[in-house]
Amino acid sequence: MEETIAVYPGTFDPVTRGHLDVIHRGLIIFKRLIVAVVNNPKKHPVFSIPERVEMIQESTAGMPGELEVDSFDGLLVEYMRKRKANVVLRGLRAISDYEYELEMALTNRHLNEEVETIFLTPSEKYIYLRASTVREIASRNGDVSAFVTPNVEKRLIDFYR
Amino acid sequence: MEETIAVYPGTFDPVTRGHLDVIHRGLIIFKRLIVAVVNNPKKHPVFSIPERVEMIQESTAGMPGELEVDSFDGLLVEYMRKRKANVVLRGLRAISDYEYELEMALTNRHLNEEVETIFLTPSEKYIYLRASTVREIASRNGDVSAFVTPNVEKRLIDFYR
């Protein structure tokens, strides 16, 4: 549908190869995709919003399609109204994810009937991958090159050393 | 993406209001949607393929968008190649569904890298609804009008009496 704009919201602290896999697949299905970093200070993120936006921009450089990286405060449904987007894209990995995602999808539908959430499965290579695990490994000086792109790896090393 | 064609495969024995909810939501996201009845004799379906196709056609009459009802034998990925479709649409309800669906999505991706499966959540009104439960209730002379459209209800009554 030519006017479908999809938003892929998340904390992306930092963006992992699993997120990138979802973005890549999303770009095949949707003409326009906005990756939107959520401002959620309660989660005490390691990287600032501008840093997270920048890391996604660096990691997605060269991906085909109309991709934008942005950030927002407040409710996702409000952000989508402002951006005239009607589809939320989310990656599904574990069962516990699924329950949380289902709750969010149904809640957002209550807040705005026109917003539809669709789920994609990342490659099974990334099905175990969680940003918090990446941070944990990096904080213990482990090698995270299999989980994030080199630019993100560099920032993780800078942060934890 | 203008050339995205989505296929919603299933047994649809018979089509329920939950399936119709997924079809309706799919038509908002995808320009073209093919509802494809799978020929799976091992499941011993109650209705024949032509009956199931017809019930879906009757129940979706008047839905906006480019909708086609079809059926197929053999592998889904083969059918999609033939129809030049690249997206599989599936509704997600329970957790046990999710695991099965995840396995199917990953298996289909192995069989054809270009096929992407996306999941939609039906309205919570239909989150408990299963075609087998509808058949069970109808076979015990229960009222299924909340679960299926009148044309399907009529066929269920005819079948079980």
Add this chain to the structure above:
Amino acid sequence: MEETIAVYPGTFDPVTRGHLDVIHRGLIIFKRLIVAVVNNPKKHPVFSIPERVEMIQESTAGMPGELEVDSFDGLLVEYMRKRKANVVLRGLRAISDYEYELEMALTNRHLNEEVETIFLTPSEKYIYLRASTVREIASRNGDVSAFVTPNVEKRLIDFYR
């Protein structure tokens, strides 16, 4: 509530110590409890309805409280209307049970708004116990005395030899 009548429906093919644990706990909460064997020929039960009713009667003999063992055909909600019962009692073990039970509870509520389903957890001693596992073990000449009462054990031995 003095007029609360609870029904504990099931296949009970055969009744296990896990079922008996749920019955025992149900009798502490509800003044009147009806254990109701469902006639479901599609499941190809090993024991006939009268045999299953008899085994439950034997196994619950001496339990305090107002307990009745019965059987029914057709829809549970119809049976409850006839018996003027308003509470369905079910035991919850595994997660996969839970999803099925939730679907049944919500479907029954749709069919009759006045029927409420409540769930009890059996003792963790019985949390792994399934009637089909008991049949499987008995059919391979294994010792099932830890899983069923002696009268049921005797019938299983008679059946499988």
Add this chain to the structure above:
Amino acid sequence: MEETIAVYPGTFDPVTRGHLDVIHRGLIIFKRLIVAVVNNPKKHPVFSIPERVEMIQESTAGMPGELEVDSFDGLLVEYMRKRKANVVLRGLRAISDYEYELEMALTNRHLNEEVETIFLTPSEKYIYLRASTVREIASRNGDVSAFVTPNVEKRLIDFYR
């Protein structure tokens, strides 16, 4: 059983329409129901114990049956002993809830053999509803009127503005 007293314990920070649905259903089954706000400072609740008690009282005003709203410190099983209550009532929504609830039920049974936990399913309208989601939406100035009663909505607005 005439002397059955049920306790519905929870954080209720704040009480949602899902909680109210469980209370309403509980009152149909149990002669006497005590809604008991747990004092759990480690959860850093937004509303004080008296505020939470008051919101429940306001939201349940007019419900038929013998309902009391209370709060307690310490162990639930101790509180129940003091109140001569023998049934814990809990609402079940998602699978992850179920595991936690099962653990609590079995632990409480270990601490006091006479305490039985029973689970009810709220209406599927509220199956996605979580107090933390309500707080999240309110904190981002979203409309929570579908999730809580007007008195609770007013307090949420007052708190977050």
Add this chain to the structure above:
Amino acid sequence: MEETIAVYPGTFDPVTRGHLDVIHRGLIIFKRLIVAVVNNPKKHPVFSIPERVEMIQESTAGMPGELEVDSFDGLLVEYMRKRKANVVLRGLRAISDYEYELEMALTNRHLNEEVETIFLTPSEKYIYLRASTVREIASRNGDVSAFVTPNVEKRLIDFYR
């Protein structure tokens, strides 16, 4: 422990690359491993017991370590007693597997206190893989070479054509 003998029981109808991955990992941990095909006619297997044993032997040829392929009738715990084995090895994939496996492990422990079940996770490449899916794909003339070894593929083609 020098005398530890592990048994990996299963239907293996047919053996998949996921099973082979578990066997390979088991051989690293256990000195002696017996792969034991269960005779379960109720499952209506596609291949006979001797065919299944043969396929496993062919597919594991060249694996290092002390590996034996066998089959058995009756209860697993009886077979283990006869073989003086004390560890059951099982692969864990999906959640639904886990519940079933847990039930089996606890039941076997009840039948024989000395039998311990341990679980291994196959490579995430095989986490979606199920023998029934392989049969389904082969029966629809799909390419199963990514899922089974060439000798098994050949037999599947012979069977379904």
Add this chain to the structure above:
Amino acid sequence: MEETIAVYPGTFDPVTRGHLDVIHRGLIIFKRLIVAVVNNPKKHPVFSIPERVEMIQESTAGMPGELEVDSFDGLLVEYMRKRKANVVLRGLRAISDYEYELEMALTNRHLNEEVETIFLTPSEKYIYLRASTVREIASRNGDVSAFVTPNVEKRLIDFYR
């Protein structure tokens, strides 16, 4: 395999009868078992590393087999390399555990191909038992003697009074 050394890593804050059950079972399977307390200050543990090590030593005194209690900082895979251990032992209880454990097992395998994680099921008596629940009960002056050994109970009482 004579050279198999297994490591059972955990927070053990404090060690419970469930953990002890896993240790006991692990000692039957593995010649050498190292119980390794993870230094994870982010979890704000109640007991210090030396206290946790001591409690495990006291609680496992008299267990047959070659058992060592140790602690480590940094990545588990690094610790294992240093200790020349190749098997991680973990207990599996609930489903939510399983998902987390699966992620850890797959992540550790990525970090070190030679490390294999195996899972054991504790006795169903302990299947509901969580160290955080034990702390919660102790902090509310409840009786924890069914959940921990007397030495640990004494320390919990000392801490919370």
